[in-house]
Amino acid sequence: MSDPHPAAPPLLTAPPEDVEADRLTDQMPALSESLRRRYDELAPLHRAAIAVLTWGFRIGAALLTLGLIFSLIRREALNTVSEPFADVLPGVLRGDPAGVVDLAILWFMVTPVITVIVVGLGFLRLKDYRYAALSLLVLAVLGASIWLALD
Amino acid sequence: MDLVLAFELGLVAAVAAILGSMLGLGGGVFLVPILTLFFGIDQKLAIGASAIVVVTNSVVGSSVHLRSHFVNMRLAMLLQVSTAAGAIAGALFGVSADPAIVFAVFGAVLVYAALSMALRREAHGASITFGTPDRLRLGALFRDPATDAEVSYIPARMPLGMGIGAGAGVISGMLGVGGGVVLVPAMNLLMKVPVKAAVGTSSFMVGITSVATAFVFYSQGKIDPTIVVPAIVGVFAGGQIGSRLTRRLRARRLSALFAAILLYLGASLLLRAAGVTLPGQR
Numbered sequence: 001m002s003d004p005h006p007a008a009p010p011l012l013t014a015p016p017e018d019v020e021a022d023r024l025t026d027q028m029p030a031l032s033e034s035l036r037r038r039y040d041e042l043a044p045l046h047r048a049a050i051a052v053l054t055w056g057f058r059i060g061a062a063l064l065t066l067g068l069i070f071s072l073i074r075r076e077a078l079n080t081v082s083e084p085f086a087d088v089l090p091g092v093l094r095g096d097p098a099g100v101v102d103l104a105i106l107w108f109m110v111t112p113v114i115t116v117i118v119v120g121l122g123f124l125r126l127k128d129y130r131y132a133a134l135s136l137l138v139l140a141v142l143g144a145s146i147w148l149a150l151d
Numbered sequence: 152m153d154l155v156l157a158f159e160l161g162l163v164a165a166v167a168a169i170l171g172s173m174l175g176l177g178g179g180v181f182l183v184p185i186l187t188l189f190f191g192i193d194q195k196l197a198i199g200a201s202a203i204v205v206v207t208n209s210v211v212g213s214s215v216h217l218r219s220h221f222v223n224m225r226l227a228m229l230l231q232v233s234t235a236a237g238a239i240a241g242a243l244f245g246v247s248a249d250p251a252i253v254f255a256v257f258g259a260v261l262v263y264a265a266l267s268m269a270l271r272r273e274a275h276g277a278s279i280t281f282g283t284p285d286r287l288r289l290g291a292l293f294r295d296p297a298t299d300a301e302v303s304y305i306p307a308r309m310p311l312g313m314g315i316g317a318g319a320g321v322i323s324g325m326l327g328v329g330g331g332v333v334l335v336p337a338m339n340l341l342m343k344v345p346v347k348a349a350v351g352t353s354s355f356m357v358g359i360t361s362v363a364t365a366f367v368f369y370s371q372g373k374i375d376p377t378i379v380v381p382a383i384v385g386v387f388a389g390g391q392i393g394s395r396l397t398r399r400l401r402a403r404r405l406s407a408l409f410a411a412i413l414l415y416l417g418a419s420l421l422l423r424a425a426g427v428t429l430p431g432q433r
Contacts, residue, residue, distance in 0.1 A: 060210070
């Protein structure tokens with residue numbers, strides 16, 4: 001008499017999660033390769049951001065040092081409140097130490113904004129329009145805070 | 152500028168940066184409480200100074216993380232939308248809020264940071280979950296210099312991450328801290344981002360977040376160059392020392408001490424919110 005419940009073929013007795021694991025293990029090299037390609041693809045964008053941040057810091061530090069040297073030479077104290085935006089540039093042009101220090105502070109504040117612009121352009125160059133648009137959105141949010149400051 | 156006070160401020164900022172960089176929290180978490188509690192500096196001016204310092208610190212620090220590919224640029228931009236918007240809301244509230252409310256929130260954040268440090272755990276193991284959809288192309292890899300192994304991951308739970316990012320932004324804007332205290336554990340524990348990538352991505356993000364805060368405080372006349380300049384110099388020097396010390400000392404071995412310092416500062420701020428000033432404070 002035949003068994004009313006014959007054993008299932010070996011392939012079907014394997015737990016489904018093992019089958020899934022095998023299938024996913026097969027995908028691993030392809031996925032790793034895809035992430036490696038992405039790593040290489042983003043390298044120029046990283047280099048551009050590093051250049052902006054490095055030069056941003058160097059210029060800011062130079063301005064700050066210059067402002068402090070002017071302040072010591074002229075024996076002028078720094079302001080206890082930063083000048084409004086509109087008054088910073090005229091102060092710098094007059095060689096006013098407080099103006100130069102305010103410009104250094106503003107320069108440090110603007111450096112990350114420039115970085116976002118460069119990152120957005122980098123995504124655009126990669127034809128990654130989704131993240132180029134997101135970078136633009138971040139810029140718009142930062143723009144709102146600058147607008148609040150100017151208002 | 153009073154040179155003695157400037158020197159003291161620079162020294163305090165350096166110590167805050169050393170502690171902050173050893174813990175991966177940034178200097179603001181220590182700077183604002185020390186400036187307000189021990190120097191008697193106006194809370195809003197301390198927060199404004201801290202926001203500028205966080206920006207400067209991020210400008211210097213994120214280059215190192217970018218070189219190592221620890222910064223996940225796509226993840227940063229995605230989270231940054233809600234984080235920067237949160238920072239503007241937080242800063243607009245913080246700049247005009249009752250100082251007692253700001254002290255209370257800051258105290259609560261520091262107590263949370265102290266407790267999370269004392270109970271710190273880290274998401275271990277291969278972060279990558281094969282089969283996890285990567286529709287947003289957020290997956291990334293980097294080479295971990297400690298093990299010389301490639302680490303691959305795909306961030307998970309993005310909607311939750313964006314919600315937490317908005318909360319981190321509000322805290323950052325209100326208190327002038329970077330927000331890494333919230334972002335790093337959220338990315339690591341909830342979104343399954345490896346801790347080095349979480350710290351690198353957060354370090355890049357906090358500079359952008361704090362720009363939003365800094366502009367709001369600048370517009371309200373809450374940026375005092377006599378505080379900001381020594382703080383920037385001190386934080387830069389302290390950050391360099393802190394990053395070297397981190398390689399030699401194992402910060403985790405000191406985590407109980409740091410957690411105690413954070414707890415003391417947090418409790419002091421909560422007491423200050425209730426109108427109590429502890430001995431030795433102003």
